[in-house]
Amino acid sequence: MSSNEMTGGEALARMLKAAGAGPMFGMGGFQLLPFYDAARRIGLDHNLINDERCAVFIADAYAKVSGRVGICDATLGPGATNLVTGLVEALNAGTPLVVFVGDSHRLHSWKNMTQESRQTEILRPACKELIRIEMVERIPELVRRAFQVATSGRPGPVVVDVPEDICHGTFPFDEAEFSIDESIARAPAIRCRPAADDLERAAEMLSGAKRPLMLCGGGVHISGAAEAAEALAHAINLPVAHTMTGKGAIACTDPLSAGLFGRYDRIANALIEESDCLLVVGCKLGEIATKRYTVPAADKTVIHLDNVAEEFGRTFQPTLRLWSDARAGLDDLRDALAADADAIRGRQQGYADEVASKMKGWRESVDARLTSTEQPINMARLLNELNKTMPADGILVADGGFAAHWGGLLYDTKEAGRGFVPDRGFASIGYGLPGAMGCALAAPGRPVVGLTGDGGFNMVMGELETARRLALPLTVIVVNNAASGYVKALQHLMYGTGNYQSSDLAEVNYAKVAESLGCTGIRVEDPEDIADALKAGITGKDGPTLIDVVVTRDPAKMLPGVDNRTVQAKKGDRVA
Structure with missing residues (x-):
């Protein structure tokens, strides 16, 4: 067996290469620089992200659609803690991820190192397993273990914590060590049968x-x-x-x-x-x-x-x-x-x-809403037009909040399989755009539409730059109601008309925001224009298209039905 002296960072990269890792996202720091350098040299498809939470969301959606393990990384401290929301989404949803996180140099730990935190304690409850690498020579073994855990049983995210001295340190690895069985690169890796x-x-x-x-x-x-x-x-x-x-x-x-x-x-x-x-x-x-x-x-x-x-x-x-x-x-x-x-x-x-x-x-009983001509636009009309326009192999990504509820109720898949991708593991808003990016990467050639509220899009709009940089042919529909719609609707149901607190947003033309970021932006205020806007987005191949749909401002019409929790709450129960 031949040996090759290399950094721990290169060993990490070589293990991902052996696993046939797909596109990965992260925001580097000093701790993981050897990994980034090796990724460049050996040809891994690694891309800069603008927010680490979105890196996990992209990896999550990629894994959900492809069945392969999603990969992302973050530097120590704020990079690591920004992962928590996405990790819990993947943990609750059963999504196989392997996430590399840089950590402080062990020789200097707990000496007021910059950005240092007890990140392993913070991340541990947010993942299926956390593996901390303490010896450079164990990198192949432990990365292999991370893939195995991520894809077995109920799949889930595995965090690999890599101290600075491990990533920058060197070891004469045997070339034969860089191997991962294809069976653990996909989920589920092992299937059980009923008695x-x-x-x-x-x-x-x-x-x-x-x-x-x-x-x-x-x-x-x-x-x-x-x-x-x-x-x-x-x-x-x-x-x-x-x-x-x-x-x-x-x-x-x-x-x-x-x-x-x-x-x-x-x-x-x-x-x-x-x-x-x-x-x-x-x-x-x-x-x-x-x-x-x-x-x-x-x-x-x-x-x-x-x-x-x-x-x-x-x-x-x-x-x-x-x-x-x-x-x-x-x-x-x-x-x-x-x-x-x-x-x-x-x-x-x-x-x-x-x-x-x-x-x-x-269907006949709700036809009036599905075909409504009212302005601002009725959400049911938007979903009905999407049903008529989306090809059978299309993928709709639904953000948390009311986007998921409207999509879950009214969107119709036309064939069996994962054609609807909501973030229901944690129901965090902000998933619509990065989720669409992950799906577009996992299923090139399939039309991908992300449905998000204006509140959710506000959280992650910087990733439109990432999608443009990667020239991803996807469509993002921003449901523009100038509100945190789910919360405002619940306040309306609970406390009556006009009793709203901290649930309104400024009126924004998101089509112009998209154009300022170099993407195609289309604003739709008339329901008769929805179909043409959707067709333009779905058939576009030159990068992201954002469709800003101005929907009802009436909180009584923001949800597809009365939330059952309000009845309990009015009886004195706590609203979750």
């Missing part, structure tokens, strides 16, 4: 049900299980409802789609109430999905399929626990039902037709 007895019982419960319903969460997409969900649904005429992150488990346009369930729903909550057997797949049954823990009712028959055993019983006690990877479990269920599938499908045809009829009826 045979549990699988048999689940098949019996589904085959004997008269009104079964599948509820899909984001775990379906983490597992790459959309095709398996679609196949099971079609095999036995099993209707499917979804959470925001589970949208695309089957196409929203599929006759078996019952749409979003939980806090905002179309027809799904009523179907859940009427169902005699619920198959919950890759869903944590959190607050929004369960309409603050009221859906489904406690006495419902529920099969809960998840690969994280700790989620069983956390918010709902299921009748049957299926400990399994989503794709493997759904494939096994379909196989277990195969002998009776034709009979079940025929028996369930009337039920399936009923679901399709109810969905058609719902």
